[in-house]
Amino acid sequence: MLKIKNLHASVEDKAILRGIDLHVKPGEVHAIMGPNGSGKSTLASVVAGKEEYEVDSGEIILDGENINELGPEERAHKGIFLSFQYPVEIPGVSVTNFVKTAINETRKAKGLEDMPANEMLKLIREKSELLEIDRKFLSRSLNEGFSGGEKKRNEIFQMAMLEPKLAILDETDSGLDIDALRIVANGVNKLKSKDNAVIVITHYQRLLDYIIPDYVHVLHNGRIVKTGNKELAHELEAKGYDWVKEEVNA
Amino acid sequence: MELKEKLVSSFMAFENMVDVDSPVHDIRTEAIKTFETEGFPTKRQEAWKYTSLNSILKYDYSVFPKHENALEFKDIKKYFVHNIDAYKIIFIDGKYASHLSQTTHDGIDVCLMSSALAKPKYRLVIENYFNKIASKDGLSSLNTAFSAEGAYIHIPKNKLVEKPIQIIHFSTGNESALMLQPRNLIVVDENSHVQIIERHQSLTDNPVLTNSVTEIFTNKRAIVDYYKIQNDRQSASLIDNTFINQKQESIAKVHTFSFGGKLTRNNLNFYQNGERIDSTMKGITIIGAKQHVDHNTLVHHIEPNCESHQDYKGIFDDRSTGVFNGKVIVEKEAQKTNAYQANNNILMSDKASINTKPQLEIFADDVKCSHGCTIGQLDENALFYLRSRGIPEKEARALLMFAFSNNVLDSVKIPEIKNSITKIIANKLGVNIGFDL
Numbered sequence: 001m002l003k004i005k006n007l008h009a010s011v012e013d014k015a016i017l018r019g020i021d022l023h024v025k026p027g028e029v030h031a032i033m034g035p036n037g038s039g040k041s042t043l044a045s046v047v048a049g050k051e052e053y054e055v056d057s058g059e060i061i062l063d064g065e066n067i068n069e070l071g072p073e074e075r076a077h078k079g080i081f082l083s084f085q086y087p088v089e090i091p092g093v094s095v096t097n098f099v100k101t102a103i104n105e106t107r108k109a110k111g112l113e114d115m116p117a118n119e120m121l122k123l124i125r126e127k128s129e130l131l132e133i134d135r136k137f138l139s140r141s142l143n144e145g146f147s148g149g150e151k152k153r154n155e156i157f158q159m160a161m162l163e164p165k166l167a168i169l170d171e172t173d174s175g176l177d178i179d180a181l182r183i184v185a186n187g188v189n190k191l192k193s194k195d196n197a198v199i200v201i202t203h204y205q206r207l208l209d210y211i212i213p214d215y216v217h218v219l220h221n222g223r224i225v226k227t228g229n230k231e232l233a234h235e236l237e238a239k240g241y242d243w244v245k246e247e248v249n250a
Numbered sequence: 251m252e253l254k255e256k257l258v259s260s261f262m263a264f265e266n267m268v269d270v271d272s273p274v275h276d277i278r279t280e281a282i283k284t285f286e287t288e289g290f291p292t293k294r295q296e297a298w299k300y301t302s303l304n305s306i307l308k309y310d311y312s313v314f315p316k317h318e319n320a321l322e323f324k325d326i327k328k329y330f331v332h333n334i335d336a337y338k339i340i341f342i343d344g345k346y347a348s349h350l351s352q353t354t355h356d357g358i359d360v361c362l363m364s365s366a367l368a369k370p371k372y373r374l375v376i377e378n379y380f381n382k383i384a385s386k387d388g389l390s391s392l393n394t395a396f397s398a399e400g401a402y403i404h405i406p407k408n409k410l411v412e413k414p415i416q417i418i419h420f421s422t423g424n425e426s427a428l429m430l431q432p433r434n435l436i437v438v439d440e441n442s443h444v445q446i447i448e449r450h451q452s453l454t455d456n457p458v459l460t461n462s463v464t465e466i467f468t469n470k471r472a473i474v475d476y477y478k479i480q481n482d483r484q485s486a487s488l489i490d491n492t493f494i495n496q497k498q499e500s501i502a503k504v505h506t507f508s509f510g511g512k513l514t515r516n517n518l519n520f521y522q523n524g525e526r527i528d529s530t531m532k533g534i535t536i537i538g539a540k541q542h543v544d545h546n547t548l549v550h551h552i553e554p555n556c557e558s559h560q561d562y563k564g565i566f567d568d569r570s571t572g573v574f575n576g577k578v579i580v581e582k583e584a585q586k587t588n589a590y591q592a593n594n595n596i597l598m599s600d601k602a603s604i605n606t607k608p609q610l611e612i613f614a615d616d617v618k619c620s621h622g623c624t625i626g627q628l629d630e631n632a633l634f635y636l637r638s639r640g641i642p643e644k645e646a647r648a649l650l651m652f653a654f655s656n657n658v659l660d661s662v663k664i665p666e667i668k669n670s671i672t673k674i675i676a677n678k679l680g681v682n683i684g685f686d687l
Binding site for chain 2: 048049050051052071072073075076077081082084087088090091092093098099101102103104105106109158162
């Protein structure tokens with residue numbers, strides 16, 4: 001589904017990704033872990049198409065197509081979804097109107113008519129229940145005054161509405177208490193299928209107790225320096241990252 | 251001939267054409283003298299520092315337009331607020347168009363300035379109110395000198411006028427260049443409530459300059475909701491001079507939506523003559539190309555326990571320019587005044603500019619006056635957020651711009667007006683998305 005080949009990316013001439021290779025197949029969950037500043041969030045943003053990052057070389061291939069040159073909206077139309085580490089507050093746009101617009105613009109890009117209003121309502125009801133989101137919450141301005149947990153739940157709600165092929169969760173666990181973590185993880189697990197894939201970016205192993213990864217990658221200095229299974233996450237949790245760094249340097 | 255000389259020398263002919271015996275004859279004669287002395291404002295005047303009229307005064311405007319263009323309703327339907335039962339006062343090239351209008355004398359007077367000036371039964375109202383608060387500057391005086399036609403609205407006490415009143419001035423391009431001087435008088439007596447929508451619309455690319463004066467009197471506990479829709483062609487310019495005199499416990503709200511036109515200057519003046527008065531002025535300006543919109547507001551707090559609220563949002567693209575000059579005067583007697591002013595702007599291009607200037611003159615010591623202005627750009631992170639959800643760049647920008655100005659639309663109480671404005675904004679931004687936020 002997603003193939004990243006020798007990806008180098010920089011921001012303002014500062015190299016951040018220095019040769020990433022990653023292959024994600026349908027049905028898989030990949031966890032990307034690593035210390036602060038290793039390039040995890042950059043990788044997420046580059047795959048989602050954030051324009052302030054410059055791709056210097058390498059390829060991002062989605063379903064056989066190179067998407068390096070596509071804008072973020074075109075990538076979204078092809079099924080990429082990024083759950084933001086810091087969701088942006090947008091006063092004046094309600095959650096409901098935002099997801100409606102997102103869904104209908106995506107349909108428009110595929111040559112489909114707007115989703116009928118009753119169908120939209122039903123979908124909103126269904127997905128907000130899945131994430132235990134209060135209806136009142138949906139008429140509030142997007143992320144404005146939301147708690148950390150509400151913001152993250154709202155991200156996964158959008159993901160549930162948009163049903164992406166590839167979801168990238170960028171530190172979705174940060175700022176969540178244990179109940180919110182359970183709700184979010186439960187939501188993600190319910191949305192998982194053999195046809196879609198999830199990349200979980202996280203500092204901690206905690207979230208991976210709920211969303212079980214098939215692969216765990218360790219990112220360090222803009223490269224994937226180690227790949228293992230879920231046991232690797234436990235090992236990192238117990239021992240920290242220093243031993244991985246030492247292994248790399250040796 | 252310079253425009254000023256042309257206007258001054260046309261005055262005699264104008265007076266002969268209308269009615270020299272009119273009760274306002276002396277007022278007009280005085281006014282043309284004032285105009286002759288004052289002339290058009292220039293950038294040397296502080297209040298006109300950022301707005302030059304040179305580019306619109308250069309045309310050879312016709313002052314006495316021909317009236318031969320009969321417009322059909324179907325051709326101009328789109329300029330009306332839709333799906334709303336309303337009184338209509340419609341003018342074509344400055345002349346009243348009865349076939350497009352719906353006026354009334356049933357308990358209230360919604361009719362024409364020309365008949366109010368001519369008929370004895372209106373004489374008392376004219377004597378008491380006409381030209382009583384309009385300023386004596388050059389432009390307003392010019393309008394006063396040539397005041398013959400416009401809307402005359404008188405709501406006696408204890409009337410809730412449910413149907414809004416739409417005043418629309420069309421210009422057809424019959425003349426290669428046309429200057430209009432509409433004159434409106436609106437008197438709302440005790441406890442009454444009226445809603446008014448005003449629009450100026452040119453139908454061709456021939457230059458039009460409208461220099462309009464509107465005097466509004468809100469008497470005790472009266473409520474006036476006034477909506478100005480400025481979405482004209484870019485060959486048309488508008489100088490709007492509005493003066494509102496408020497008596498105790500009255501509420502006057504003016505919303506100004508400025509999207510079109512070549513040059514638009516809004517001189518909006520509130521005078522609070524009584525206690526517990528509320529004056530509200532809000533605006534959304536979205537312009538591009540080389541358009542220019544200048545909001546020049548004045549609130550004169552004269553008596554205690556009154557409020558004023560100003561909230562203007564501006565979005566400027568291309569080489570457009572904006573001005574916001576908000577003056578608040580709080581007299582010594584006006585204790586416990588609560589005056590709030592906000593002007594927030596977004597510049598979409600490096601070539602666009604906005605000059606914003608709050609002017610507070612406070613002579614009382616127990617007041618709450620706040621003001622704030624901001625100038626910024628669209629948030630790139632917000633843009634990426636929307637795009638990452640599949641909303642294309644143009645639509646995402648439009649959504650952010652709409653959200654930025656949304657709280658001004660929130661205070662529009664008539665849903666049909668809100669819908670009309672929303673559609674105009676979507677059109678202006680070139681998108682087809684529902685903003686039912």
